[in-house]
Amino acid sequence: MDTADIKRRALHRTKIILGQMRGLEKQIADDAYCMDILTQSLALQKSLASLNKLILERHLRTHIADKIASGDEIQQNEAVEELLNLYELNNIRTK
Numbered sequence: 001m002d003t004a005d006i007k008r009r010a011l012h013r014t015k016i017i018l019g020q021m022r023g024l025e026k027q028i029a030d031d032a033y034c035m036d037i038l039t040q041s042l043a044l045q046k047s048l049a050s051l052n053k054l055i056l057e058r059h060l061r062t063h064i065a066d067k068i069a070s071g072d073e074i075q076q077n078e079a080v081e082e083l084l085n086l087y088e089l090n091n092i093r094t095k
Helices: 003-029 034-069 073-090
Strands: none
Touching: 003 034, 034 073
């Protein structure tokens, strides 16, 4: 998949997320059934995860690939550090 297609899909996903967020806001304002609100919230979280995957894929195919292919040890180390930081951020445990 090329990066332009990934960008198009990511923009489409953001429109879906905006709609889901408006729906969630309306449910809360209307005092909807709590399970319905939770279901909408979880659907929104899945959509955000899908968007994150698209953004990560685009980053890997562009910036990370360029840094690794550069032959510059500093840029290669920056790429590795970015990915390690993302891994840590993704694996933070909450109480």
